[in-house]
Each structure stands twice: as C-alpha cells, then as structure tokens.
Amino acid sequence: MKKINIVIVDDEQLFRSGIRFLLDREQEFNVIFEAENGKELVEFLSKTEEFPDVILMDLKMPEMNGVEATKIIHKTHPDIKIIALTSYDGKSFITNMIDVGASSYLLKNTTPKMVVHTINEVYDKGFYYDEKVLKIIHENIISSSGKRIKSDLDKKLLSKREIDVLELICEQYTTAEIGEKLFISPRTVEGHRNNLLLKTQSKNVAGLVIYGIQKKLIEITPDFNI
Amino acid sequence: MKKINIVIVDDEQLFRSGIRFLLDREQEFNVIFEAENGKELVEFLSKTEEFPDVILMDLKMPEMNGVEATKIIHKTHPDIKIIALTSYDGKSFITNMIDVGASSYLLKNTTPKMVVHTINEVYDKGFYYDEKVLKIIHENIISSSGKRIKSDLDKKLLSKREIDVLELICEQYTTAEIGEKLFISPRTVEGHRNNLLLKTQSKNVAGLVIYGIQKKLIEITPDFNI
DNA sequence: TACAAACTAGGTATAAACCCCTGATTTTAA
DNA sequence: TTAAAATCAGGGGTTTATACCTAGTTTGTA
Structure with missing residues (x-):
C-alpha cells in the first residue's frame, strides 16, 4: 500500500x-x-524528486505567507492537495484560501484525530x-450577493508613493512633516492621503492606520501589560 | 525516582x-x-490535589493571558516553576515575564530537545x-538606566470612559459622533481624548489607534491579500 | 467625612485634516 | 506609440482635531 507523502509548512519549529x-x-x-515558510516550500518543490500528496500549510509566515504559496503551488502543481492549518477563523481567510486552491481548512484548535x-x-x-x-462557508454563500463589488475595490492597489505616505501617517507625522521627509509639497501629500482614504474606504487616519496594520505595512507588537 | 509533573497552557489544542x-x-x-488559558489554569490549581512542578505557559490566550496568569500563580504557588513558551521574541515580553515570576523563556521556534x-x-x-x-536579556541590562521612568508613566491607566472613547476613535468616529453615542457633550469627549493623548504619549489619532491595538482594546484581523 | 480621582462641560484659538476642483509632467503598460 | 496610471502641485473652502484654560458634580475610598 502506497503511503501518503506529506509536507508541513509552519514557521514554528516546535509546532x-x-x-x-x-x-x-x-x-x-x-x-x-518540513518548511519554515512559503518560499522554502516553493524552492523545495522546484528541485525535489519526490513530491508530496498533501501539504499542511500555515497562513502567517515570514518571507512568503500561506496564501501566496498556495496560489503558486496550485498553478505549478495542481495535483498536490493543500490543507490550510492555522488559528485564523475569520470568514475571509477561509474563503480566500479556498479561492486560491486550498482543498481544506483546519483550525489549529482541533484534535490530532481530526488532522489525520x-x-x-x-x-x-x-x-x-x-x-x-462548513458552517462559516455556508453563512458566506448566503450573504455573497453584494460581495464581489467590494473585492473589486480592494484590487485597486496602493502605489509606492501612497504606501510611503501611509507609513508616515501611521507614525503620527502631519501632512507638513511628511512633505518635508519625502521632499514634496504638502499639497501632494494631501493628494496621496485623499487617494488613500478613497482606496481603503476609510473616513480618517484611524481607518488608514488599521488598514496599514492589516496589510502589515506597519509592524506592531502586542502589549500584555494591561 | 520522582517524575516531574508538568502542566501545558496554550489556546491551540493541536499545539x-x-x-x-x-x-x-x-x-x-x-x-x-492541559489548560486552554490562564483562567482555566488558575481554576485547576485552586482545586487540584496534585500540583505541577513546572508549567509551560503561552503568552497570547483568550480570557486570561500568560503574564496575568504568571503574576497570580507566582504569588499563590511560589514553588511552581513557570516557563514562558511563546513566539514573541521582543525584549519587553521577556523582561516582563521574568519580572512577574517566570523561571525561563522559550521561543516556539525551538527544538523538542531544548524544551526537554x-x-x-x-x-x-x-x-x-x-x-x-540570554543575549536579549544582556542587551537589556546594559541599557536599563532610564527605563524605570517610562514604565511609571505606563502605569497611568486609562479610565473606563477613556477606553469607551478610545474604542470609538479607533472605529473612525468623530468627536461629535462619539458624543452622541455616549450621550455626553462633544467637549467632554474632547477632554477624554486629550487625556488619552497625554496618557498614551501620542501625537494624534494614529498614535491612539496603535495604542488601542497593542493593548487589545480593539480587535484587528490581519489580511494576507497584498 | 474628607480627599483624590474621574466625569462632566464650557470659552477661545490655532493647527491640521478633509473636500472639491484643476492641471502639468513622468512612468508604465497595452 | 498612445492611452492610462502615477506623481506632482496649486486655489479655495469646511470640518475636525489639538491646545490651553477653568470649574462644577459625582464616585470611590482611606
């Protein structure tokens, strides 16, 4: 009987x-x-003789995250089944992973039996x-009528300069200060910020900061001292 | 030979x-x-007959995090050794955990042998x-002369009302809107916001949003679609 | 009961952000 | 090589945030 070949991709060695x-x-x-991140996995697949049947894939990883890695591997090796194995339980994570080619989605808060x-x-x-x-997917299908428009808007990516400005906004700099730092007129900075508000569908800087953190344009370290 | 009794505290069952x-x-x-969070651990210790010698403790957990749990257990059961086992490698996490009574600090990106x-x-x-x-601790000792003042400032905690206002600021509401939602004058909201800026040492809303996220007053979900 | 803190709210100003408009130059890609 | 997108920058305006004041009321606690 043929064994099932498995590759594990996660940035925590202990896990x-x-x-x-x-x-x-x-x-x-x-x-x-075992791969530490998506990049290592893609490199492995490009030169190995023995291919996996199934990949257990984490989402949050340095270098290349699970979504990007899944997207690439699903194109280059469509026969390999990819199981997302992560602690993120949001609708969008699940549907995104399935969208880019994942065959299953497992939460890390599950039993070893369920993984097997x-x-x-x-x-x-x-x-x-x-x-x-399944329940999360089901709920998503029901309310998926108006969703497509939103994701189209999301595809309006930020330009390099807009990202520069966004980073400085998140660092609490004012328009004038940002202009000085980037050697451009404050009016130009205003223009970029207006575009940022439109593209990220934010009302004000608070929305921009949250967007920046979500997209990991700014690093943030949690603080457990309350 | 007596065995070493161990308790594992982590919110991910698979881990x-x-x-x-x-x-x-x-x-x-x-x-x-095995406990899912700090609260479950503290409850276990309050009614068990058999006590652990060593606790492996995660930091980020729902209900009660590892810092709070360690603080409590170190007081009530000073003989129990607590090993922080987490993926956070920042200086402040390490020194904080040692400060509240941890006997060791292990990164999840380590080997099984090292855990043993x-x-x-x-x-x-x-x-x-x-x-x-050790290297991180060493670097911290060297530059620990002016640190105490900072942590004193951090101890000026936010009041209930200030937290209410901060949450709404992070949700992109304006001062006037916040006043309506909380049934108080916009001037009062201004007062709270000024105190927030002082207490968090922020320049503007961007700083407040980052503070709120760090202290987990606002939940934020990362986004892997870049 | 008395004191400190928190909560409330007002006046007056300036700084900054946000809105709507226009248009020139450069870069990128079809 | 031509159209689209990005970058730059300005006028003129409204709204919101920030700064520096004061001060009454409530609440928790020593």
Missing part, C-alpha cells in the same frame, strides 16, 4: 515537530519535508471540511 | 497535543493537565535561559 510526531504514528503517512481524518479524506476525495468550517 | 507527545516520550516527565533540556534545568536549578534569550 512542526509536534505535528510530525502525531503524523509519524500513522503507518499510512510519510512526512517527507482530514488528510485521509482530502487524499481520497479531494476535499474535506469539518462542521465548524 | 498542546504535539507538545504533550514530545514530553510523554520522556520517562521522567508526567503531564498532569529547559524543563530539566528549571526543575533542578530553578532557572534556565538559552543563548538567544
């Missing part, structure tokens, strides 16, 4: 080690590689979703 | 399971409990830090 032990106990599984079951189901039938995720 | 398997392979370890080694060292000698963490 990879743990999952690997869980999977190694199953006779039908064969973990052939999902891998087998995805290998056999091509896809699998547990009840929790 | 807990993985770590548990790694620890169960060692004969001298005995994992007696750290548990043994902490159990035998009372503390242990690997080279990477």
